[in-house]
Amino acid sequence: MVDKIKVENLSCCYNKKCVLDSLNINVIQNEILSIIGPANSGKTTFLRTLNRMNDLDVTYLRKGEVYLDNDNIFNMNMENLRKRVGMLFAMPIPLPMSIYENIIYAPKRLGLILKKSEQDAIVEQALRDASLWNEVKDRLDSSAMKMSGGQQQRLCIARILAINPEVILFDEPCSGLDPISTAKVEESMIELKQKYTIVLVTNNVKQASRVGDRTAFFLMGNLIEIDKTDKLFISPKERQTEDYITGRFG
Amino acid sequence: MIKLSPKLSQKLSYSILFLATILAIVPVVVIIFTIIKNGASAITWDFLTSMPKDGMRTGGILPAVLGTFSIVTCAISITLPIGVFAAIYLNEYTRNNLLTRIIKLAIVNLAGVPSVVYGLFGLGIFVMFLKLGVSVIAGALTLSIMELPVIITTARGALNSVPYSFREASLSLGVSRWQTIRHIVLPNALPGILTGTILSIARISGETAPILFTASVFYVPHLPHSIFDQVMTLPYHLYIVSTQIPNMPKKIIFGTALVLLIMVLTISFMAIIARIYFRKHRKW
Amino acid sequence: MRKIIDTVIETVIFICAILSIIFVVLIFGFLFKEGFAFFKDFGITKFITGKFWNPSSNPALFGILPLIVGSTLVTVGACVIAVPIGVMTALYISEIAPKGIRDILKSLVELMAAIPSVVIGFVGMITLVPFVRIFFNIPTGLTAFSGSIMLAFMAMPTIVTISEDAIRSVPWHYKEGAFALGATKWQTIRRIVLKAAMPGIIAAIMLGIGRVIGETMAVMMITGNAAHIPDSIFEPVRTMTATIAAEMGETVRGDMHYKALFAIGLVLFVITFIVNFIADLFLGKSKNK
DSSP: OOEEEEEEEEEEEETTEEEEEEEEEEEETTOEEEEEOOTTSSHHHHHHHHTTGGGGOTTEEEEEEEEETTEEGGGSOHHHHHHHEEEEOSSOOOOSSBHHHHHHHHHHHTTOOOSHHHHHHHHHHHHHHTTOHHHHTTOTTSBGGGSOHHHHHHHHHHHHHTTOOSEEEEESTTTTSOHHHHHHHHHHHHHHTTTSEEEEEOSOHHHHHHHOSEEEEEETTEEEEEEEHHHHHHSOSSHHHHHHHTTSOO | OOOOOHHHHHHHHHHHHHHHHHHHHHHHHHHHHHHHHHHGGGOOHHHHHSOEETTTTEEOOHHHHHHHHHHHHHHHHHHHHHHHHHHHIIIIIOOSOHHHHHHHHHHHHHHHSOHHHHHHHHIIIIIIISOOOSSHHHHHHHHHHHHHHHHHHHHHHHHHTSOHHHHHHHHHTTOOHHHHIIIIIHHHHHHHHHHHHHHHHHHHHTOOHHHHTTTBOSOOSSOOOSTTSOBOOHHHHHHIIIIISTTOOHHHHHHHHHHHHHHHHHHHHHHHHHHHHHHHTOOO | OHHHHHHHHHHHHHHHHHHHHHHHHHHHHHHHHHHHHHHHHHOHHHHHHOSOEETTSSSOEEOOHHHHHHHHHHHHHHHHHHHHHHHHHHHIIIIISOHHHHHHHHHHHHHHHHSOHHHHHHHIIIIIHHHHHHHHTOSOSOSHHHHHHHHHHHHHHHHHHHHHHHHHTSOHHHHHHHHHTTOOHHHHIIIIIHHHTHHHHHHHHHHHHHHHHHOOHHHHHHSBOOOSOOSSTTSOBOOHHHHHHHHGGGSOTTSHHHHHHHHHHHHHHHHHHHHHHHHHHHHHHHHHO
16 A cells, blocks of 8 residues: 555645645555545645646645655646646547547657557557547547547546556546446546556545545545545544535535 | 607617718728729739839839738738737736736737837838848838737737637646647637738738838839848839829829729738638637 | 757747837837937927927928827817717617628728728828818818818727727626616617716727827828918818828938937827827726626
């Protein structure tokens, strides 16, 4: 049980309105950590801090440290960090280009591949790992904007896999999807944890119970409780956690 | 005063507004119609491709056409990259801070400077101070500064139209900021930038005051062959033949005006076509 | 490698961005340098309040009062014509015109902006000028009045387009409230829409004025270019812009006359700076709504 990510005393504010209050949490290698909590609990802010997407926002202020394999991520080069920690957004965001180009876009820019034969191999592998290969192998050159929502979200997963990250962050990845597409994304998530460490933020308590190895409950910028998923769902220690997972608020 | 019923007063007001609209449009139609009607017969192949003769009173306008073409080409190739880069800085690299506010104020100010003042400035800095002389390049530099605020404003609009999520997606993959701009933002903003650029080309083709003392001269007996040449230009030529030469045949004046008008309107029309085309083939 | 390219490009981008500031400073600097030298030699009060502009007399006279009067007269005249017509046109296009012809009307108004000012000046010279001379039975049609008419139409696209934007951005619920009280559409437009769109309309007018003050070629071709203080708008006048454009060719580079024209440029620069600054303030106000 090795800690992949260690968070120490992390506080985050936007325009002096604080959404996270001295958070301490760890993420174990090759686990799926689900984070649940009502709106404004700070869970998305937490996720976006892990690959420093929040740094784009000038009103964002942060205190505390985050370590990835003992390297402080705030001392790391931003691009290197994001290469190691990929992120999947709530809404699928395919780039306006073909399926094939979507996959090789980042590896090309990062200088990971040079030869055409390598490209083909990477595209196929990434699409297979995201269980999309069979659906799109005959139309790799068609526009990614024309795929269905579920396919687009899995394409976005494939795009992350192509740069071979260590951690993947999922930000409510199924909020816009139908139940069948959701099931497919969840399936690939469970397969992916063999190779990657996964942090999943979700509004869907059931989803957390289905895929999470451990689950953390956030409320108003505080970590209320974190435990093995079955333990947290069957016998939560805190009253607030119980209220939330049984649907009494949120 | 008679009190009108609301219904009647509405009818009356609408008619007045309609008349005002007609009044606003009539001059455009009159101008275009007058020029076409009187100038069409002057346009011959010979008129477009020969030198002016007999103190401009016969012959063609070739050197003026080529002069305008060379100045506009130079000006746009200078102003386009600068304008697009400046727009990228304002849109992609910073949010509101003191520096960007000063830059924006400078842009607003540049946009309002009268064209003849640009002419003065061009004369002072390019012709005299940098010793470029009255030349294509001095005129082009002057025009390029004049057009800079327009290019920056349209380029910013085009950059803004690219969804923010594309940038986020690209950055989240570890792609650097500039690479994101270069490979995602710019290609998708290109249609808007292109349309704006074509409109700018149309606008500066017809400008006279900025090149009055920086590039244009009354008459040059040969075609332009270097950017350090002084040249004849179409708008200045029209000014000359319509005001400075006594007993000028009307046909030549109208012909010159028509060529200038067709040139400017055709380019503007191309921009409109381009805009419609790009809107239809939008990728997102 | 990626890092190096990024740093180089980002430096270039930054330089391009601050070029706008540099250009404004340079423009002001060059105008100021020549203009200041002129003020020192000739005297700034004599320049501003002098009633005679005659560079070739002995001693040369550089009083820009007649030019300021010329510019002001033409500008005010143009506004009197362009503002009501422009705002009414904007109202018609945005609120009343049937959808089908709205875009056609708009493009026709904007078409005026695409026509080069020498072309407009030339057509004015051969149509408007003789008409004014015959209609008012005056010795010449090259008058401030003709110039005002021509400039009014040149300012029209600016006034109409920006006013129309402002009118169209008036929130729907403003109108809804008035309709609910039983007001007719016209009453709503007059009392509610016009009032709410006012900052944008003022900005449009200011930008139109900026355009009129700076206009050169058409004015030079139509207003007759007589540098004296006129008794009425049916006399020839000469504007500041036309003076620069017409006389720069005759000057010896660096002499008093040359510097005097730069001093006029400086005055123009300051005036347009103020006008555009005010316009920008109102634009910001109208957008914040």
